[in-house]
Amino acid sequence: MFTSIAAVLLLPACLLLPACGRGDRKDPDGTATPTASPPPARPATLTVAAAGDLFVQPELVAQARADARAAGEPGYDFRQIMAAIVPAVRAADVAVCHVEQPLGPERGPFTGFPIFNSPVELADAAAATGFDTCSTASNHTLDYGPEGVTRTLDHLDRVGLRHTGSARSAREAATPNVFDVRGVKVAQLSYTFSFNGIDRPPGRAWIANLIDPKAILAEAKRARSAGAEIVIVSLHWGTEYQNEADVGQVGLARQLLASPDVDLIVGMHAHVVQPFEKIGDKWVAYGLGNLLVRFQDGSPENTADSVLPTFTFAEVAPGRWRVSGVEVRPIFMDYRPKARLVDLTTARTGGGARAADYARIAGRISGYVNLRGAASGGLRISDGPAATPATAD
DSSP states (O other): OOOOHHHHHHSOHHHHSTTTTSOOEEOTTSOEEOOOOOOOOOOSEEEEEEEEEEOOOHHHHHHHHHHHHHTTOSSOOOHHHHGGGHHHHHHSSEEEEEEOSOBOOTTOOOOOTTSOOBOTHHHHHHHHHTOOEEEOOSTTTTTTHHHHHHHHHHHHHHTTOEEESBOSSHHHHHSOEEEEETTEEEEEEEEESOOTTOOOOTTOGGGBOBOOHHHHHHHHHHHHHTTOSEEEEEEEOSOTTOOSOOHHHHHHHHHHHTSTTOOEEEEEOSSSBOOEEEETTEEEESOBBEEEOOOOTTSOGGGGEEEEEEEEEEEEETTEEEEEEEEEEEEEEEOSSSOEEEEHHHHTTSOSTTHHHHHHHHHHHHHHHTTTOGGGGTEEEOOSOOOOOSSOO
């Protein structure tokens, strides 16, 4: 920026003197040396929370509309549905989410099976809950074509949520999602197994990421080159409604975690909770379940299960971090009397009418999490309320 001579002449003389009014140190020869504030100390640990699919069916859209109307507001309000997980999400240094379907036109129509979309207010609720970055590669990414991809990413940008897995341009697709968390650079990658038979536009394969081990490892390496010290891979994969991880998931997890460029895998898609596993000194969460969900009445109860894990990373060498602790918080979407997420960690001991029911569900979820021996690797099921965030948003 240029400043006119007249403007400079009007400045107080003090502002024109290099050492005037500052706490600069003077060297023995009388010259002033500016004193810089020391950089903030690097953290000894960093926590990453991750949540399953934000999967909005028409019944959940109706709930969000009713909640907005009850508050005297227009549009759709998903914040009340998600309120129970706010403390756990905000307590983490970084929180990762997964937007499964495109965000629709602002006033709809909103559709369910087999082609899904959701109100744009879902992005507002995800940001208000405390999420920082979202994966967007899923089997529904292309349900509304390139327009749906663009609209989704535009609204995530609008609310300040980072994103990865789909893109509006080749340049955006080639740029890893790397961001600073308390002085540590973290990357999130996102890939899916399928687009449900919808082809990517000719010449625009970059619009959304299909699972390809070579492509995943190449992007992880680019993220490292961009300074990432922690690389998280979000995968939309697995067999629907199957709690056990399938052979493809297990094989791919082992292949990716063998690379020095991948530190953690979190999975979505199965609509139920799948196990966690420690492979070497790294972790994979095969399936976190659906965070937001409203299946038809009569659907298996476990399709409303999910987990909200927090992975604590510790720096084991300069610029290299490993998960030193895993705490899993069981979550349930209760449909009655209103669709609301329930933090089973507190609800199962709260003494309410459904406390025994919530304890039973929490026990079921714990069993799924431990199907591959995660407890012996050090995983812990949360037994108390989430820590209070150090700073309020």
